Amino acid sequence: MPFPTSHPALDRALSERGYAEPTPVQAQVLGASYDRDLLVSAQTGSGKTVAFGLAMAPTLLGLAEGFGQAGAPAALVIAPTRELALQVTGELTWLYAATGATILSCVGGMDPRAERRALQRGGHIVVGTPGRLRDHLERGALDLSEIKAVVLDEADEMLDMGFQEDLTFLLEAAPADRRTLMFSATLPREIVRLASAYQRDALRIDTVDRDSPHGDIEYRAVRVLPNQVDLAVVNLLRFYEVPGALVFANTRERVKHLTATLRERGFSVVGLSGELTQDLRTEALQALRGGHARVCVATDVAARGLDLPDLGLVIHAEIPANVEGMLHRSGRTGRAGRKGVSVLLVPRARRRKAELLFQAASIRAEWVGPPTAEEIREKDRQRMLEDPILVSPPDEDCMAEGRRLLERLSPEQVAGALMRLYREKLPPPEDVQDDAPSRWKPEAVGDLRPQRDPGEMDWFRIDIGRKDQADPKWLIPKICRAGGVTKRDIGNIRIFDAETRFEISREISPAFAAAVAVPLPDGTRIAPSEAPGAESRPSRPRREFEAPGERGSPPPRPKRAPRPYTAESAAPRPAQSPEHPPFQKTAPETSAFEKRAFEKAPFEKPPFQKKPFKKKPFVQGDRPAASPGDRPWKGKPRPAGAGPTAGTGPKRKPNDGPAPRGAPFRGKPKRGS
Structure with a gap:
C-alpha cells in the first residue's frame, strides 16, 4: 500500500x-x-x-x-x-x-x-x-x-x-x-x-512477533575448537564473501586482536570500540559504508541502531551476554527486506549457553562445522565463473590485446595466469577442525575418560617437569587450552625432571600438533615425542634389593616352613636343665673412665638462700621516711597532706578540676588488683 x-x-x-x-x-x-x-x-x-x-x-x-x-x-x-x-x-x-x-x-x-x-x-x-x-x-x-x-x-x-x-x-x-x-x-x-x-x-x-524470530535472518551455530576461533572467523569471511560483514567481540582487547589478525590475513578491516575518538569511529563507519573496508570488528557499541548497507553477515566471535544482545547484534543484517546470516562460534564449553539463548529467543539454529579449505576453494571456483569480468562482454581494445596474448601463449597458460591473479587477491583459507559431537560424547553412561589401547594414542612432550613443580591439576587445563582438546582426549601422563610426556588420542593428534606448532604465550613448547622408556626415567640411587633396570618395592620375605609334629616336639620342656640353662643378660663391662668418675665424691649444690629485700628510704623536705611498701616519688614534690600516708584532707568534687598528682584513688579497683 x-x-x-x-x-x-x-x-x-x-x-x-x-x-x-x-x-x-x-x-x-x-x-x-x-x-x-x-x-x-x-x-x-x-x-x-x-x-x-x-x-x-x-x-x-x-x-x-x-x-x-x-x-x-x-x-x-x-x-x-x-x-x-x-x-x-x-x-x-x-x-x-x-x-x-x-x-x-x-x-x-x-x-x-x-x-x-x-x-x-x-x-x-x-x-x-x-x-x-x-x-x-x-x-x-x-x-x-x-x-x-x-x-x-x-x-x-x-x-x-x-x-x-x-x-x-x-x-x-x-x-x-x-x-x-x-x-x-x-x-x-x-x-x-x-x-x-x-x-x-x-x-x-x-509490532514484534514474540513467537517467531526475524524472518530475514538465517541463524547458524558453528562448532569450533577454543584455540581456532580466529581461524574460523577467517574461513567464514572467505566462505560467504559478502560486501559487508560485522564481527562482534565482548572486549576492546579482543577487538584489537581480531582486527590485527584479519589485517595480517589480507582483509580490509576496521575496528570500532568505545575507546576510539568520535572522529575515528565516524571514519571507520564511513569506510564500511563507502566500500573501502569490507569487515568491521566491533564491541556492542555497534549493536544498536546502526544501518550499514550491504551488510550480509554477522559473526559472533564470542557468545553474547543475553538474548537482547544477540538479537540486536544479529539485527544489523537482514534489514529493509534484505537477507542476512548470523553465525555464532560456539566452543564446546559454551554449547549449553548458546542453546539456552536460542531457546529463549525462539530461534532454530542450524548446528554445523566451520567451512573447510576445500569448500572455500569450491566456492571460489563458482564465484569466479560468475565474476562480471568473465560474464560481461569485453570491448574491442581488450579483444585485440587478448588475441595478441594468445599468439604468444597457449590458452591453458592464459587461464592459469587468470586463476593465479584471482586467487592472489583473496586471503588463503585456514585448516580448521570440526569439534563434532562424535568426538566428545560419552561412550557409556558415567564413562568420562574411556580406556584406549596404546596403538590409539600418540605421545607428546611439554618442557615442564618436576623441577617446575609440574602437577596434572594445572597441566591438563594448560594442555587443553593450548591444543583445543578436553581431558577425555588425554591419556597417560609421565612427569620427569625437565619435561612431561602425555598421550593424545590419535584421531585428533594431527589437529593438536597443528595447534601447538607455535610456542605458547609464556614460551612453553609442546612437540610430538616418543613413548617414554627406561632410558628417559630420572636417575636415582638404587636400593640394595633392586637389580639394575628394575624398580619397585623389596621382594617379600619367604615364609618359614612349619616344624613337623612329633612326640618330642609335643612334650613339655623342663624348667631348668644343664642342657637348657635359663637366659641371663650380662651387664656391659664398665670402662676405666666410668670407674674413676664413680669413685669421686658426688657434687653437692648448696641450698638456695633468699636474700632479704632492702630498700633505701626516700626523704624529701619535712615528709617522713617512706614505709617499706610505699613507692618512691620521682616527680614534683607532693603538696602537704597528700599521698597514701595522708588519711585526711578535703574530698575533691567533680567540678574542682583535675586531681593533683599523688591524690588518693577513690574509684573502683582495677580487675585483678
Whole structure:
C-alpha cells in the first residue's frame, strides 16, 4: 500500500528515496492520532527512525509548508550512542530537507564549544546523547522552553547503559504539554514505568512477533575448537564473501586482536570500540559504508541502531551476554527486506549457553562445522565463473590485446595466469577442525575418560617437569587450552625432571600438533615425542634389593616352613636343665673412665638462700621516711597532706578540676588488683 499522507514535503522526500510502501511500524504510527503520545515496540531494522520522523511532522509543522527562522528547538531526539545519534541526524536531514529545517547534533567526543555556538545560532530539531544534552542544558546553552515533541530512541538501551538519571532530568526540564514518543526494541518493566511517569494517555504499538524470530535472518551455530576461533572467523569471511560483514567481540582487547589478525590475513578491516575518538569511529563507519573496508570488528557499541548497507553477515566471535544482545547484534543484517546470516562460534564449553539463548529467543539454529579449505576453494571456483569480468562482454581494445596474448601463449597458460591473479587477491583459507559431537560424547553412561589401547594414542612432550613443580591439576587445563582438546582426549601422563610426556588420542593428534606448532604465550613448547622408556626415567640411587633396570618395592620375605609334629616336639620342656640353662643378660663391662668418675665424691649444690629485700628510704623536705611498701616519688614534690600516708584532707568534687598528682584513688579497683 502507498504511504499515508503525512506532509507534502515529507511525501516528496520519501518518493525521491524510493519508499514505495510503509513498513508495519510506519503504517501503525502514521495511523495513530497526531497529538497522542506513543509507546512503540518494533524489531530492529524496521524503519523506526523514519516512523518517528513522520510522526513528529504534524506536531512541528501543522499546516505550514516549512519551518520559519531557527531559534529555540521545537523537537528533541535522544539516542543512546554517538553513532546512532549521528545516523538519526542524517536520516532526519534528508527527510526534512524540503522544509528548511535546521537539525543539530550534540554528542560526546565532538567539540562542545562548536555545539554551543550552533545552539546559540538556533535550530529546529536537536539530536544528541543524554550526557551531552544534559551538559548543554546545565550550562544554559540548550533552551527547552519551546519543545513540542521529545523522542526517546532505543529507550531500553539507554536505561541499560545507566542514563536513567539524565533522561529524567531532560524530561522534567521540557514543557509538560509536550508530545512524548518512546521507541524501543523491547518493553521491559523499567520502560513501562518511565512511560507511565512522563507520558499522557500513551498509545501502545507492538509490532514484534514474540513467537517467531526475524524472518530475514538465517541463524547458524558453528562448532569450533577454543584455540581456532580466529581461524574460523577467517574461513567464514572467505566462505560467504559478502560486501559487508560485522564481527562482534565482548572486549576492546579482543577487538584489537581480531582486527590485527584479519589485517595480517589480507582483509580490509576496521575496528570500532568505545575507546576510539568520535572522529575515528565516524571514519571507520564511513569506510564500511563507502566500500573501502569490507569487515568491521566491533564491541556492542555497534549493536544498536546502526544501518550499514550491504551488510550480509554477522559473526559472533564470542557468545553474547543475553538474548537482547544477540538479537540486536544479529539485527544489523537482514534489514529493509534484505537477507542476512548470523553465525555464532560456539566452543564446546559454551554449547549449553548458546542453546539456552536460542531457546529463549525462539530461534532454530542450524548446528554445523566451520567451512573447510576445500569448500572455500569450491566456492571460489563458482564465484569466479560468475565474476562480471568473465560474464560481461569485453570491448574491442581488450579483444585485440587478448588475441595478441594468445599468439604468444597457449590458452591453458592464459587461464592459469587468470586463476593465479584471482586467487592472489583473496586471503588463503585456514585448516580448521570440526569439534563434532562424535568426538566428545560419552561412550557409556558415567564413562568420562574411556580406556584406549596404546596403538590409539600418540605421545607428546611439554618442557615442564618436576623441577617446575609440574602437577596434572594445572597441566591438563594448560594442555587443553593450548591444543583445543578436553581431558577425555588425554591419556597417560609421565612427569620427569625437565619435561612431561602425555598421550593424545590419535584421531585428533594431527589437529593438536597443528595447534601447538607455535610456542605458547609464556614460551612453553609442546612437540610430538616418543613413548617414554627406561632410558628417559630420572636417575636415582638404587636400593640394595633392586637389580639394575628394575624398580619397585623389596621382594617379600619367604615364609618359614612349619616344624613337623612329633612326640618330642609335643612334650613339655623342663624348667631348668644343664642342657637348657635359663637366659641371663650380662651387664656391659664398665670402662676405666666410668670407674674413676664413680669413685669421686658426688657434687653437692648448696641450698638456695633468699636474700632479704632492702630498700633505701626516700626523704624529701619535712615528709617522713617512706614505709617499706610505699613507692618512691620521682616527680614534683607532693603538696602537704597528700599521698597514701595522708588519711585526711578535703574530698575533691567533680567540678574542682583535675586531681593533683599523688591524690588518693577513690574509684573502683582495677580487675585483678
